[in-house]
Amino acid sequence: MSHDDAFRTLDRQECLRLLAKVPIGRVVYTRLALPAVMPINFSLDTDASVLLRTSPDSTLVRAVDGVVVAFEADEFDAVTRSGWSVVVTGRATVVTDPDEHARLSETAPSSWMPLRDAVFVRIESEMVTGRELRGTPGMQ
Numbered sequence: 001m002s003h004d005d006a007f008r009t010l011d012r013q014e015c016l017r018l019l020a021k022v023p024i025g026r027v028v029y030t031r032l033a034l035p036a037v038m039p040i041n042f043s044l045d046t047d048a049s050v051l052l053r054t055s056p057d058s059t060l061v062r063a064v065d066g067v068v069v070a071f072e073a074d075e076f077d078a079v080t081r082s083g084w085s086v087v088v089t090g091r092a093t094v095v096t097d098p099d100e101h102a103r104l105s106e107t108a109p110s111s112w113m114p115l116r117d118a119v120f121v122r123i124e125s126e127m128v129t130g131r132e133l134r135g136t137p138g139m140q
Contacts, residue, residue, distance in 0.1 A: 006133060006134055008131065010129075016128065018130065019086050020044050024040070024042070024073065026038065030067070048125045049123055055116075056118075061094060068092075069091075080135040081135050082132075083132070089127040090126035090127065
């Protein structure tokens with residue numbers, strides 16, 4: 001199998017379909033002028049934006065509200081040497097509309113961390129890119 005056969009670029013719809021299959025991803029943002037990465041559970045909203053539920057006083061909320069971030073999720077199988085990775089890039093905003101917050105309270109994922117009050121962070125899917133690695137058994 002050639003290098004070109006091993007990697008495949010995924011289109012937007014394939015990326016969104018794969019994102020919907022996994023519960024955990026990573027938010028990539030800037031903290032103290034340095035890159036930071038935080039794993040977090042998520043879901044996709046009907047408009048294909050990434051939704052996070054977190055604490056209103058979290059470091060993440062303070063760092064990402066109103067700025068462009070990346071969100072990455074993936075799935076890999078070491079045995080078959082196959083998998084995929086998808087990156088969503090867009091502006092992150094805290095949902096402040098009460099009606100929207102109520103809707104998301106019913107549909108968005110529960111946080112895996114215990115929260116007293118929750119806020120929702122929406123990452124717009126302005127740019128969605130992905131790659132698939134097809135199995136290459138026996139390659140060193």
